Amino acid sequence: MQPLSVCWALWILLLAALGGCGSGGPAAVGESACSVDYWVSTSGSDSASGGAAAPFLTLERARQAVRQDPSRGRCSINVNIGPGTYALTAPLVFDGLDSGSSSAKVVYRAAAGNKAPAIISGGVPVTDFTCTPTKLCTGSVSGLPAGAMPRQFYVNGQRAIRARSNYGQAVNPNYIRVPNGYTQILPESFAHPELLEAVTITQWKMMRCPVASLSGTTLVMQDPCWSNANTYGVPWNFQLLSWLENAPEFVTEPNMWFFDPNSRELTYYNTNAGTPTEAILPVLESLVELRGTPANPVENISFQGLQFSHATWLEPNGSNGYVSDQSGYILKGSGYATNTIGHQQITYKTQGNVTLQYAHNIAFTGNTFSHLGGVALDLDSGSQDNSIVNNTFTDISSSALQIGGLSPIDARPNAAQATRRNLVQNNTVAYTGQDYYDSAGIYVGFTSGTLISHNSVSHTPWSSIAIGWGWGLLDYPKYPGLPNATPETWDNYATPTIASNNEISSNRFENFLEQLWDGGAIYTNGSQGPDLANGLLIKLNVAQNKRPGAGSNIYYTDGGSRFVTLQQNVSLNNPVGTVDFGPCLAGSSISPLCATTGILSYGADFGGCLPVGNLTYSGNYFLNPIDFFGPQLCKNTAFIPAYPVDLEIQNNVPTTSADQVPGWILFQAGVH
DSSP states (O other): OHHHHHHHHHHHHHHHHTTOSSOSSSOOTTSOSOEEEEEEOTTOOTTSOOBTTBOBSOHHHHHHHHHHOTTBTTBEEEEEEOSEEEEOSSOEEEOGGGOOBTTBOEEEEEOTTOSSOEEEEOEEEOOOOEEOTTSEEEEEOOSOOTTOOOSOOEETTEEOEEOBSSTTOSSOTTEEEETTEEEESSOOOOSOGGGOEEEEEETTEEEEEEEEEEETTEEEEOTTHHHHHTTSOTTSSSOSOOEEEOOGGGOOSTTEEEEETTTTEEEEEOSSSSOOSOEEEEOOSOSEEEEOOSSSOEESEEEESOEEEEEOOOGGGSTTOEEEEETTEEOOSSOOOOOSSSOOSOOEEOOEEEEEESEESOEEESOEEEEESSEEEEEOTTOBSOEEESOEEEEESSOSEEESOOSHHHHSOOTTTOOBOOEEESOEEESOOSSOTTOOSEEEOSOBSOEEESOEEEOOSSOSEEEOOSTTTTSSSOOOOSTTOOTTSSOOOSSOOSOBSOEEESOEEESOOSSOOSOOSEEEOSBOSSSSTTSEEEESOEEEOOOTTBOEEEEEEOTTOEEEEEESOEEESOOOEEOOOOOSSSTTOOTTGGGGTTTSEEEEEEEOSSOOEEEEEESOEESSSSOOBSTTTOOOTTOOOOOSEEEEEESOEEOSSGGGSOHHHHHHSSOO
C-alpha cells in the first residue's frame, strides 16, 4: 500500500502547485481556485479536527485554525458556524495575521441549513430565580468579575427597564438642584445611594452622572462627571433632573430590574407568572475586534448571517459618567474649561461592541446586531473599503453604526489613517439610542467617499443620520458656526479636513426625534468638502412621521455646514414642532426657558443655525419649499457675516401629501 500512498501524496502536491485544493472547475477572475472549510458547533470539541463530522466548539479555536492554515490567502476559507449561542469569555480579536486576500477571503458564516441563529454573545444566563406571588423575582449571578455592574438586562428576548424613579414622567419633581448635586424636597432613603445615577435630558443632550454619596438629604454627585457636565451653560448643563436610576427601591413597575454588584443578586419585576424562561445579563464590552496596524491592516474577512448580541458598555459606571457633548461623543477626565458655545473641543467616542480599526475590505453581510449596550458597529481610524450590507440593527443602546472619528488623525490623516470608501447599504436600523438618547441612528465623523444608500432607519431618539463635526471651528478656513464663538475659538488649521465626496442617498427615515428635539432626519455640521463638486450629496431620501411635537429641521444643515447639495429629497407628515426645555414648577426647572416649552415653534423641512453656506436645494418635496429656517433665530454677536452665503433654492415642490411626490421616488427609498 505504501507506493499507492506515495502516489496520492505526489498527486496532492501537484494539485496544490497548480492552485487546486478544491474542486468545481476553473476559478473566475478575482476568485480563489480552491476552498477550505471548517465547522463550529455548540456540541463540538476544540480538540477535534474542525471538519464537518468533528467540528470545533469555540470560535477562537476556529480563528486559530484559520490563522495557521498554510492555504490562507491562496484558497478561500469558510468557517461554518452551527446554530446556537457561542458565549464569549473574551473578545474575538483579529489582526493582520488573520487576513485573507482579495481573491481568497476568510469567511465566518452561519452554516447552511441552520434552523436557528448562530449567536455570538457576550452575556451570561440568569437561571436560578425565586419569585414571589407578586412577580418579584430574585436570582444570583455567577460568572461576573467582582464589582462588575452590567447596564442592560434582557428577558425573553426583550430589553428590561433599569430601575428608575418617576417612570413615565418628564422630570423628577422631588429634588432641588444645588452646587454639588440635588437636595430632596420629599425625603427618600436608599440602601445603596452610591449605586444611584442621575439622568438629564435637554434639547439634543442626554447625560448620566453617578452619585458619590447621600449626605443628609443631598445626593452628592461624583466628579469629574458633575463638573464636566456643568462646564456647559444653561440649558445644556445638568440643570434639569429627569430621573434617578439604579436603586432597588425603584423596582416598582413590570419589566424593571436592579443588580447589586456586591451581593451579585439580580431583582426583576416579572411581567408574567412563574420565572423568566430566558434571562441574559451582558458581561463583555466587546464581541469582535478587527484591529490591524497602519503598516499591517487586517484585510479580506467577511461575516455572513450571524447574530451579535448581549454586549454592554461600562464607562458610564465610572466617575466620568456619561457627559454627552453631542451624538454619543463624551467628556472624560478633568481640565475642561467653562464654555459659552455649548461644545467642548476634546471628546471621546462611545465604544463599539464590534470594532474595526486599520481594517480593509471587511464585509458584514446579512447579519443581525441586537441587544447591544454601546455602538453596535464602529468603523474606527484606518477603516477603508469595507461594506456593511443587508444587515439588521435593532435594540441598540447607542448608535447602530459609527463611521470615522473626531480625533486629529481622523480629521487630517495620512493615507493609512484615513477612513474612506466605506459602503453602508440595504440595512434595516431600528430602535437605536435606547440608553443614550443623544446618539444618531448612524453617525459619520471625518471620512471621505462614504456611501450610505437604501437603508431604512426608524425609531431613533434623536437624528436618523448625523454627519460632520466642529461647527466650522475645525475647518480651514475656520468659521464660528456657534453662538458666542469667534474665529479664535479652538485651534487654527492650515489644511481642510478629509471630509469629502460622501453621499447619503435613497434612504427612508421614519419615527425620528422620538425623545429629543433640535435634530433631524439628516443632520450635518462643519464643512463637507473642499468645494461643492466634492462635497456632501444628499439625494432621493424620504423622511416621514417624526414625533409631531419635536422642533427640528428635517434636513438640517447646522453650524459651519458648507458644500452640501440636496436633490429630490422628500419630507412627509413632519409638522413643525416646538421647543422643549422641560416643565416649570419643578425643583430643577430651567427657568425662564421652561415657559416656552410646547409653545414656541421651532424648525422647518430645511434650515440650520449658522451654516457657512454653499448649500444647494433643488427639486425637493417640502411643505414649505422656499424659506430656509434658522437665520431668524440663530445669531452670533461676536462674528456676524452675511450668512448663509451662496444659498441656492430652486425648483422645489410644495408638498402636503404623498400623491404629490413621484411614485418612483417613494418606491426606491429604503431597503430593497
